[in-house]
Amino acid sequence: MPKVYLILALLLFPFAVRAVSPDSTAVYELKSKRIGINTFSMYSFLAGADSLNAKQVLRYYLFQDHLYNSVLPENRFTREDYFANLEHSWRFRPKWMLQERFLYQNNRASQASVSSLTGQLHFTPNPLFDWQTSYSVFAGVKRDARSLFADTGPEYGGTLTVSQYQPELLKSAGGSIFFSQASLAPRQFQRLLADARYEKQFGAYGSTSLRAEYRRNRTEDYLSGNVQRIQSDTLAIYGNGTYVATEQLSFRSSNYLALPARAFSYRGITENASRPTDSRYEQFELVTLQEAIFKLPKLQAGAQLGYKERNRRYNNDRDKPKDLLQNTTSWGLNLTYLFTEKHSISSQAQGELLRVNTPSNQNNEDRDEALYQGRIVFTSRWLPGFRTNIGLVGTYKQYVFIKAVQTAENYTERSLHYEPGFIWAPGRFSWEAQMQVQANYQVRDLSTEQLKNRANRTFNQTHQLRYDLTRNLALQLEYYRRENRLGLLNWDNFSESPLDTTISNSLAFFVRKGITGRKMQTSLRAGYRYFEQRIQGKAGFSDQGQTPTQIYLHNITRQHGPELSYECHTHKGLRIYTSFWLQRLHTFKAYRQTDLPYLGTTYSPEELQQQTKAWYPYFDVSVHWALRFSGYRSRRI
CATH class of the missing domain: 3.30.360 (Dihydrodipicolinate Reductase; domain 2)
Known part of the structure; x- marks a missing residue:
């Protein structure tokens, strides 16, 4: 309380x-x-x-x-x-400012809470040789509670920032240092951040920026009768640049290099505590992305080439199996061509190769992952109120473990997406439809693993229809259908045996009324929503004293009921949205019996007759209120 x-x-x-x-x-x-x-x-x-x-x-x-x-x-x-x-700022002198801050944070799930009360003094002197500096120091009290322990102690630190901007030379530079420490015996917390940056603009031809950063952080927490110290040190360098070769051709480069290190150490605080072994690792991270952009009045094209590398090595033999060498090479191409003002085509192609190497012989996760994907979309506006789009996506993925003990998991996956859609809005009537047909085939590499081949086919369609009876009164109809069919795949014969099928249908009809006033705009929507899901598969029928026989089982879930929503917008920044769906839930089973024997999960007649019926009120409430009191005079209560 x-x-x-x-x-x-x-x-x-x-x-x-x-x-x-x-x-x-x-x-x-x-x-x-x-x-x-x-x-x-x-x-x-x-x-x-x-x-x-x-x-x-x-x-x-x-x-x-x-x-x-x-x-x-x-x-x-x-x-x-x-x-x-809660923060109070007082600028008692033109160059001096005092801040008092109260911070409280509580996470009940992890049984952790942090609170602090600090004061911070800022000083900003006059610029010196075009360099602007700023200084600040702070001190206060901090309380940190974890599980059954609560520690309180002093907290202090400071900040130094410098910056320079030379508009005549189109360049800027700066840097900052931040330090803080909290002594919450028996725990200590430290943090150090230092960075330096430089930016240069070369007129209309390009720009470059360079930033170096050093981060040092020490955190201590309780762990099984011990105090665990996590010491992290990171040195990072960021380099970015742009070059405009011509009005049509430009280049961009983004680069990142980091050398993080982590150390885990333990000290006991109870007599019977078992002290874990200390550990430490060092890591190398490199991320680089090079881009080329080409633009014409009717043609836009781009190319990207990227590379990522992450190497982690531990310093003790116990953790050596967790050593990791990982790199990713990626490329991408995109093109958009405008045939006319009404018709355009866009395409994308990308590829990615991930290589994971674990130097230890005890780790068998060495693998390669290759991904290739192509997409093409054709968009047309045939009439002012009729637009269409057709998309086709193909994906090829290969997953290969290097070591023989894991080769049973190697597979190749192929998928194809067909995505047509249209928008038709002739006057008061509008109809928006989107469809997606997806086929996915996963094939194991080894002949002994062919029974794990899977085919997954998905069909989605969404329809939204609207008719405006008047300016403020409209009828809405929404329909959504999803079919997901999972089967056992025979890749050689390109055939499949059904394993599981899920079909979902959702239908909703609404009447929407809008009211526009001088101070407020409101809308009221009332209607009925119906949802049904059928999960189809095979199961067994088991009666007393009889051999189980196969049945085609349907698990059916129906949710339906009236739905009412209200939305309000005022001219003073208040937005309110509420919706209420009185849902009737009905779950039951339907089946068709055969004479075939069955081995697997079976149901008795009583279990097949079980059903659930209940009412559940679903609600959704959101309020957003932006207030501004600049037009009133202050007064005390």
């Missing part, structure tokens, strides 16, 4: 100081919905800034996020997070 009172106090504190202040803004947002039969979520935050006077500003940010599961016997809040940040 103290936590609840704290959140309420923080919510009311800004308004208790000033009822309405000049140049004050605030944003409030709330989202709450029923996700499933037993799962509910609620999320809200309040953020704002209140100018107390010409020199003082109060900023606040309050946040909470809950996920509730009613079926759990205890600890039903699987996620329960709270966060509060």
Whole structure:
């Protein structure tokens, strides 16, 4: 309960100081919905800034996020997070500013909470030789609670920033250093960030930028009667550049190099604690992407070439099996051509090769993954109210383990997508339809693993129809269908045996009424929604004293009921959306019996007759309110 009172106090504190202040803004947002039969979520935050006077500003940010599961016997809040940040700034001199900050964070799922109260002093002197500098120091008290332990101690640190901008030379440079330490005996927390950057613009021909960064972080936590220290050090370099060769041709380059290192050490805090072995690893990371862009009035084309590398090596023999050498090479091509103002074609092609090497003989995860994909889309506008699009996508993927012990998992996967669609809007009537036909075939490489070959075919279609009876009254019809058919694949004969089929249908009809006023716009939607899902497969029918026989089983789920939604927009920044679906849930089984014997999962007559009927109210509520009080004078309560 103290936590609840704290959140309420923080919510009311800004308004208790000033009822309405000049140049004050605030944003409030709330989202709450029923996700499933037993799962509910609620999320809200309040953020704002209140100018107390010409020199003082109060900023606040309050946040909470809950996920509730009613079926759990205890600890039903699987996620329960709270966060509060309250900051007061006072510029008591033109170059000096004082900040007080209160921070509170609580995560109930991990039984961890952090709170701190600090004061920070800022000083910004006059520029020196075109260099602008800024200094700040802070100190305060921090409390960190984990599981059964709660530690409190001092926290302090500082920041130094320098920057230079020379517009006549089209270049800028800068750097910063940040340091903080918290002594929460027996734990210590340290953080050091340093970076330097340089940017240069070469007129209209291009630009370049370079940034170097060093990060050092020490975190300590409790682990099975020990204090675990995680020490991380990272040196990173970023280099980017652009070059405009002509009005039609340009190049871009993005590069990243990092040398991270992590060390894990332990010290016991109880007599019977078992101390884990210390470990450390060093890593090499490289990411580079080169791009070429070509533009003409009717043609746009681009090419990309990328390379990624990540090498990780541990320093002790126990962790050597986790050593990893990984690199990825990728390329991409894209082209868009405009035949006329009404017809265009676009295509994309990409390839990627991933190589994973584990130097240890105890690790068998060495593998290669190759991916190739091509896409082509043709878009047309035949009439002002009629547009079509046709897309075709092909994908080829190969998954190969290098070591013999894992070769049974090697496979090749081929897939083909066909995606047509259209939009027809002649006057008051509109019809938007999208379809997707997908075929996916996964084939094992070894002849002894052919029974694991799978074929997966999916058919999706979505239709949205609307008819405007008047300017503010409309009828809406929505239909969605999805078929997913999984089968055992015989690649040599290109045939399949059905294993599982899932068919889903959703149909909804609504009447929508809109009202436009001087201060507010609202809309009300009422209708009925129906959803059905059928899972088809084979099972066994088992009666007492009889041999199980095969049945074709359908598991059917139906959800339907009236649905009502309301939406509101005001001219003062308030948006409200609510929806309510009174759902009738009905689950049951249907089957067709055969005389064939069956080995596998069986059902008795009583189990096949079981069904579930229940009512579930589904709701979705969201509120967004942006406030500004610049037109009022401040007054105290």
